[in-house]
Amino acid sequence: MKTLTLLGSTGSIGTQCLDIVRKNREEYRVGALTCGSNVELLSRQIEEFAPELAVTARAEDAAALAKKHPRTQLAWGRDGLIAAARADCDMVVNALMGLRGLAPTYNAIMAGHDVALANKETLVAGGQLIMPLARERGVRLLPVDSEHSAIFQCLEGNEGRQVRKILLTASGGPFRGFSRAQLAKVTPAQALKHPNWSMGQKITIDSATMMNKGLEVIEARWLFDVPAEKIEVLVHPQSILHSAVEFCDGAVIGQLGRPDMRIPISFALAYPKRLASDEPGPDFFGAAAQLTFEKPDTEVFRCLKLAFAAIKAGGTYPVVLNGANEVLVELFLAGKIGFLAIEEILDRLLAKHVPAEGTDLADILAVDEKARRDARAEALLL
Ligand code: NDP
Numbered sequence: 593m594k595t596l597t598l599l600g601s602t603g604s605i606g607t608q609c610l611d612i613v614r615k616n617r618e619e620y621r622v623g624a625l626t627c628g629s630n631v632e633l634l635s636r637q638i639e640e641f642a643p644e645l646a647v648t649a650r651a652e653d654a655a656a657l658a659k660k661h662p663r664t665q666l667a668w669g670r671d672g673l674i675a676a677a678r679a680d681c682d683m684v685v686n687a688l689m690g691l692r693g694l695a696p697t698y699n700a701i702m703a704g705h706d707v708a709l710a711n712k713e714t715l716v717a718g719g720q721l722i723m724p725l726a727r728e729r730g731v732r733l734l735p736v737d738s739e740h741s742a743i744f745q746c747l748e749g750n751e752g753r754q755v756r757k758i759l760l761t762a763s764g765g766p767f768r769g770f771s772r773a774q775l776a777k778v779t780p781a782q783a784l785k786h787p788n789w790s791m792g793q794k795i796t797i798d799s800a801t802m803m804n805k806g807l808e809v810i811e812a813r814w815l816f817d818v819p820a821e822k823i824e825v826l827v828h829p830q831s832i833l834h835s836a837v838e839f840c841d842g843a844v845i846g847q848l849g850r851p852d853m854r855i856p857i858s859f860a861l862a863y864p865k866r867l868a869s870d871e872p873g874p875d876f877f878g879a880a881a882q883l884t885f886e887k888p889d890t891e892v893f894r895c896l897k898l899a900f901a902a903i904k905a906g907g908t909y910p911v912v913l914n915g916a917n918e919v920l921v922e923l924f925l926a927g928k929i930g931f932l933a934i935e936e937i938l939d940r941l942l943a944k945h946v947p948a949e950g951t952d953l954a955d956i957l958a959v960d961e962k963a964r965r966d967a968r969a970e971a972l973l974l
């Protein structure tokens with residue numbers, strides 16, 4: 593029986609993770625759950641999974657839940673998340689959205705816990721801090737992101753063999769094939785309609801700008817210790833090939849499956865085993881009969897180009913890209929800036945960035961804070 597701490601239990605990945613726990617009660621139990629503002633759902637999850645600890649974003653929500661659930665300890669805010677990340681368990685599942693996931697990942701590793709990592713922002717901003725720390729502490733970082741789970745699976749059994757390229761697949765999002773003129777006019781409602789995946793709002797907008805793929809290139813760079821030059825993005829609209837690895841002899845190993853996040857989540861939870869499920873594989877005579885591939889158009893989707901530039905520049909550039917992007921996505925969703933303003937402002941901020949020296953947690957958080965302030969200030973100038 594594995595005890596899980598689930599950070600972000602009320603989100604898209606969090607609720608799918610609990611679906612897996614629900615179906616595999618003899619394998620998993622939940623020790624801690626955390627939410628942001630969806631207190632009603634957290635309350636139902638406490639009822640069902642009886643964790644020892646539950647965490648809300650706001651103090652008043654924690655106080656209200658404490659009255660309702662006397663057997664669960666309640667905590668709140670950033671300190672609450674860190675307490676959850678450090679609490680006794682067999683694995684921390686980090687399904688938080690955004691950079692707020694970095695400090696909990698750091699603390700989970702410091703406490704010696706394996707981490708199933710959905711929170712890609714942890715590695716985008718903190719890869720150079722987190723990867724050596726995980727090695728030093730001897731903890732496993734198991735990717736939940738479907739592409740990274742695929743690459744991880746393709747590399748298994750191939751340790752020490754020379755990799756020529758990582759082939760990172762992308763659906764292309766809702767605006768695949770659009771021109772710049774068309775992109776200039778898209779609305780949040782259109783951007784929130786992803787063709788293949790149902791996800792949280794932030795990652796859905798990132799998929800529409802293709803920043804999600806940019807963040808994933810950076811995530812892959814750290815997880816698999818490959819330079820960005822060896823990572824190639826393939827637009828694959830059917831989302832059946834989840835990514836692949838090309839080896840030095842020209843052989844390619846890929847991982848396929850239906851677009852269902854419960855597959856990579858359960859792979860991470862059960863590693864090194866696999867959990868049995870009733871879900872079918874791809875329908876090769878139906879939805880998966882035709883698998884197609886295209887080169888991404890980085891002149892139209894410039895966020896992808898900016899992400900490659902940020903990781904090549906290294907240091908704190910990806911921190912700026914990530915933090916500013918979070919703010920700009922919020923502003924776009926609130927109708928305050930247009931779709932193309934996201935990449936325009938990111939381009940300006942990266943050009944102006946003066947790399948910071950330190951790379952410890954506090955340094956990264958300080959660069960992130962400044963990037964957020966700068967992004968807001970630039971947006972006001974539009
Ligand atoms: P969601 O927005 O659906 O969920 C985010 C979680 O974070 C929710 O539990 C939310 O709580 C919580 N949260 C938000 N604000 C706060 C806060 N201030 N304090 C504490 N907790 C907070 O995101 P997703 O599940 O889509 O994504 C999570 C991560 O997984 C992201 O890094 C994403 O890139 C990655 N990912 C997601 C995929 C997907 O299919 N969804 C696929 C691959 C990667 P609440 O709702 O209660 O406010």
Ligand code: MG
Binds near residue numbers: 808
């Ligand atoms: Mg992904």
